[in-house]
Amino acid sequence: MLKIQEIREIIKLIDSSSIDEFSLNEEGTKLKLKKNAGQVVVAEAPKAVAQAVAPVAAPAAAPAPKTEAAPAAPKAEAAPAPKAEVAADANLHKIVSPMVGTFYQSPSPDADVFVKVGDKVGEETVVCIVEAMKLFNEIEAEVTGEIVEILVKDGELVEYGQPLFLVKEA
Known part of the structure; x- marks a missing residue:
């Protein structure tokens, strides 16, 4: 099974290269990345990796919106x-x-x-x-x-x- 850091490194390498599509099948793990107009999309990944990615990504993204969302909420309602x-x-x-x-x-x-x-x-x-x-x-x-x-x-x-x-x- 791929580790989160390995997946991130693969995404970075593909992003900086001219490769448009990448597929990997390794020990029951399927990973397919496709670059569309500068966007990397994870099309298929094993459940264990998907569950491991979500907790890592959520805490990193969660603090910033909370600080920005509090002042923005009154403006949006106005x-x-x-x-x-x-x-x-x-x-x-x-x-x-x-x-x-x-x-x-x-x-x-x-x-x-x-x-x-x-x-x-x-x-x-x-x-x-x-x-x-x-x-x-x-x-x-x-x-x-x-x-x-x-x-x-x-x-x-x-x-x-x-x-x-x-x-x-x-």
Whole structure:
């Protein structure tokens, strides 16, 4: 059985290489990694490894959201009315998160944000980054239009399929 550190090393090696797909069958352990647009996805792993990964990853990620979530909660509750009005427009497209991770509006803390409300975007315009497992995944608009609303705050945890932006299609 593979140890957690060995799996992490394999992920790092694949991430830094030009390999797009990696499979390993060893003593009843099956591991398949596939890189999609800079994202490494664990497709299949034995139950023992999956259980070992979860407790290690959860404590590392849990403290940061608790400190950020406490001040962010009142802000999120203060703004539902404008979102309801904007969402009523039938021409709005939702840009959703393709994965669970941390939302970032800029490539680094001292850099300008990718997009602001009112900015025009094309299909390949990078609108944000979602960090998952120390990998920074650029999220593209996939639609041509104008950013109407940013639905999440910088540094906030996002879920798979969670709307991030509302775009008025051109």
